[in-house]
Amino acid sequence: MFVARIVIFVLIFALLIWLLTSTAVIVHQGEVKVVESFGKFVRTLEPGLHFLIPIVYTVRQRVSLKQVPLEIPPQSAITRDNVIVQIDEAIKYHVTDVRAFVYDNEDAVTAMIQDAQSNLRGIIGKMDLNEVLNGTEEINVALFESIKDITAGYGLAIDRINIGEILVSDEIINSMNKLITASRDKESMITLSEGRKHSLILDSEAKSSEMQIDAEARSKQTKIDAEARAERTRIDAAAEAEKIRVITEAEQLRIKALNQAIKESELTPEVLQYLGLEAFKEVANSETNTVIIPSNMTDLANVPVMKQLWEKTSSEK
DSSP states (O other): OHHHHHHHHHHHHHHHHHHHHHHEEEEOTTEEEEEEETTEEEEEEOSEEEEOOTTTOEEEEEEEOSOEEEEEEEEEEEOTTSOEEEEEEEEEEEESOHHIIIIIOSOHHHHHHHHHHHHHHHHHHTSOHHHHHHOHHHHHHHHHHHHHHHHHTTTEEEEEEEEEEEEOOHHHHHHHHHHHHHHHHHHHHHHHHHHHHHHHHHHHHHHHHHHHHHHHHHHHHHHHHHHHHHHHHHHHHHHHHHHHHHHHHHHHHHHHHHHHHHHHHTOOHHHHHHHHHHHHHHHHHSSOSOOOOOTTGGGGGGSHHHHHHHHHHHHHO
16 A cells, blocks of 8 residues: 555656646857647747747747858869869758748758758859869859758858868879969969060160151251351451452552542643553563453554554564
């Protein structure tokens, strides 16, 4: 009898414990709990202490609302130039719709990973290897934009997605190194050629400028010489004109003085003719081959004295 009482007491105590644990529900900060009634979704419990009617209401699942980091295993992808690369990626996400996360997908996280991998292969397939290696940020943005709306249907929101290490085969790396070396050699040759071309252009321009300067200098010197010669010719012409003017004026003065002297001497025409004859005689006695006889020389015969002088001169000769 005593044993039966102990058993009954234990059963009642266990029942009370079960009722307490089934009725009182504690929800921690940063999470919610999904409540069902006979398998049907009822509501979610926010952080805090809650009491549920046993058997009628049960807690199916705890769902974290915190941001969750997720490493996706490396996957292979083929670039547009048919190079196989190994790429890993990391996603940070959080639950935004608890009901859709729990009931609309059997495994929303796995679905999100598959979508991310599929879209990444599509993005890589549209890019060359160099674009893939140098465009991780562009790939991150393109991948985020391509799956953010899809994962929203899973009750998830992607906060950030990052492409990790990109691996290629050793053969491709060696080929790339050779290509880079060849490209650098080509750029070096182009740079040297451009330098020589630029140097030749500068030399040509310098020579052209030097020739232009020399031509301008010669032109200026020629102009200066011509102006100097013209100025000298003008000065010589002015001097010669001045000389002629002075000589002419002197001759005019001499003639005027001579005429004045003749007028004042009161010489007769006979005396003047005599003087002219004397002057002609001196000319005739000179070594000149040609002698011009004045037109009035024939009139000398009409002067008796002159005639005698003429005859005497002629006989002496």
